[in-house]
Amino acid sequence: MLERTVTELSALLACREISAETLTHEFLQAIRQRDPQVRAFLHVDESGALEQARRVDVRRQRGEPLGPLAGVPVAIKDNLCVRGQPTTCASKMLQTYRPPYDAHVISRLRQADAVLIGRTNMDEFAMGSSTENSAFQITRNPWDLERIPGGSSGGSAAAVAAGEVPLALGSDTGGSIRQPAALCGIVGLKPSYGRVSRFGLVAFASSLDQIGPLSRDVTGAALLLDAIAGHDPRDSTSVNRPVPACRQTVEQPVRPLTLGIAREHFEAGLDAEVEQSVREALKVYESLGAKIAEIKLPHSKYAIAAYYLVATAEASSNLARYDGVHFGHRSTEHQDLIDMYCRSRGEGFGAEVKRRIMLGTYALSSGYKDAYYLKALKIRRLIHDDFAQAFTRCDAIVGPTSPTPAFKIGERITDPLAMYLADIYTISANLAGLPGISIPCGFTKTGLPIGLQILAAPFEEEKLLRIARLFERATDWHTRRPKLAELPGIHEPGR
Numbered sequence: 252m253l254e255r256t257v258t259e260l261s262a263l264l265a266c267r268e269i270s271a272e273t274l275t276h277e278f279l280q281a282i283r284q285r286d287p288q289v290r291a292f293l294h295v296d297e298s299g300a301l302e303q304a305r306r307v308d309v310r311r312q313r314g315e316p317l318g319p320l321a322g323v324p325v326a327i328k329d330n331l332c333v334r335g336q337p338t339t340c341a342s343k344m345l346q347t348y349r350p351p352y353d354a355h356v357i358s359r360l361r362q363a364d365a366v367l368i369g370r371t372n373m374d375e376f377a378m379g380s381s382t383e384n385s386a387f388q389i390t391r392n393p394w395d396l397e398r399i400p401g402g403s404s405g406g407s408a409a410a411v412a413a414g415e416v417p418l419a420l421g422s423d424t425g426g427s428i429r430q431p432a433a434l435c436g437i438v439g440l441k442p443s444y445g446r447v448s449r450f451g452l453v454a455f456a457s458s459l460d461q462i463g464p465l466s467r468d469v470t471g472a473a474l475l476l477d478a479i480a481g482h483d484p485r486d487s488t489s490v491n492r493p494v495p496a497c498r499q500t501v502e503q504p505v506r507p508l509t510l511g512i513a514r515e516h517f518e519a520g521l522d523a524e525v526e527q528s529v530r531e532a533l534k535v536y537e538s539l540g541a542k543i544a545e546i547k548l549p550h551s552k553y554a555i556a557a558y559y560l561v562a563t564a565e566a567s568s569n570l571a572r573y574d575g576v577h578f579g580h581r582s583t584e585h586q587d588l589i590d591m592y593c594r595s596r597g598e599g600f601g602a603e604v605k606r607r608i609m610l611g612t613y614a615l616s617s618g619y620k621d622a623y624y625l626k627a628l629k630i631r632r633l634i635h636d637d638f639a640q641a642f643t644r645c646d647a648i649v650g651p652t653s654p655t656p657a658f659k660i661g662e663r664i665t666d667p668l669a670m671y672l673a674d675i676y677t678i679s680a681n682l683a684g685l686p687g688i689s690i691p692c693g694f695t696k697t698g699l700p701i702g703l704q705i706l707a708a709p710f711e712e713e714k715l716l717r718i719a720r721l722f723e724r725a726t727d728w729h730t731r732r733p734k735l736a737e738l739p740g741i742h743e744p745g746r
């Protein structure tokens with residue numbers, strides 16, 4: 252069961268070959284056996300998951316209509332509010348927080364009759380590219396336990412790659428769904444900005460954040476996107492457009508198909524094996540009838556600088572609410588109110604979060620705002636325009652997701668700039684609001700997965716998924732599985 256796709260699992264559930272309860276038991280068992288090595292989960296809701304599964308089984312027996320994810324276990328990144336359950340953002344600041352409400356995507360999953368199985372580890376407040384910034388535990392890449400799974404949705408990606416869960420939700424502000432998907436050999440989709448409501452997603456950088464699916468195959472991602480997409484009046488940036496029917500259209504090829512490649516995606520810093528796999532993927536597309544067009548993204552060289560100004564500026568504002576009064580950890584020892592704020596924030600936030608708050612506060616400060624923040628916004632517009640121009644000449648842009656395969660735990664943690672460079676190919680999509688997907692396209696000689704990134708014009712998720720599925724149907728990279736020892740372990744979450 253653990254090796255099946257979501258489509259196969261849904262079919263087996265629908266014809267009662269297996270019950271939702273049995274399936275949930277199987278995945279809970281897999282978590283018990285594999286997660287002591289991988290450490291993807293912060294919290295596993297065994298009893299809640301089994302209860303949800305049983306309810307689905309009862310309703311199925313009664314012949315009641317069921318949602319599209321009925322009985323399918325889904326893992327949730329720990330920055331999405333689930334009513335009454337710990338939602339920590341992997342931060343000491345929110346260690347005891349239990350939201351009084353469900354995020355929009357959680358309500359949607361409940362409507363779809365999915366089984367919410369637990370919460371996954373992440374970089375604190377989604378700031379990072381390796382999941383090492385978690386205040387609670389280090390998640391390991393299932394393909395090589397000495398390496399990072401990527402980040403910030405590293406727990407979600409590792410859990411799916413390890414076969415601990417068939418589907419997971421992550422969030423992507425600068426690449427946090429696509430990059431860990433690439434490094435863990437699975438599929439990760441960041442929807443267009445506005446496609447999915449951010450209501451109940453703990454805000455990092457509000458103009459960039461989007462929630463999206465992680466899955467082993469494109470069809471699973473399509474199914475999960477359909478379930479969470481759509482307008483929600485509680486997020487004023489969620490757009491009122493028809494909900495896509497990605498699952499229904501995903502098998503339709505795109506013809507004619509023109510794929511754009513940008514020189515800027517193949518410059519210094521790109522690992523040779525990653526480049527080779529991506530070039531081979533392009534050949535696969537050509538053999539399927541695609542035309543390749545050279546496009547230009549001349550402002551992408553400023554993307555990292557612009558992103559780390561916009562994202563930190565927004566983060567400094569969003570994280571002001573954690574003062575020990577409105578939200579978050581409150582220091583027990585303090586002299587006066589200001590001292591209490593300082594100590595609470597000093598104790599609650601980790602080093603990277605503090606660095607971002609300081610950078611963002613500086614970029615927004617009087618006298619510097621025009622030189623940094625406003626300049627970054629102008630670059631953001633130019634990056635957006637580069638893409639608009641490119642999409643007049645191609646259906647999608649194809650390149651590497653990450654410049655390197657998974658790096659070793661500890662390798663970049665003391666060098667923030669090296670860590671920020673992991674996002675070089677992913678952040679432009681967030682700055683421009685584009686949908687982007689990462690799909691498996693090969694392995695290094697040492698057996699580490701390589702991801703192919705495909706970007707499409709805003710709100711063209713259906714086309715994007717069809718193009719991704721075209722490649723998936725012609726290759727078998729997505730069918731490979733990491734070898735993990737099956738330990739008789741007992742799950743001990745980090746908190």
Ligand code: GLN
Nearest residue numbers: 377378379424425426427
């Ligand atoms: N790695 C990027 C950062 O640290 C992106 C994070 C994300 O997408 N949440 O900001």
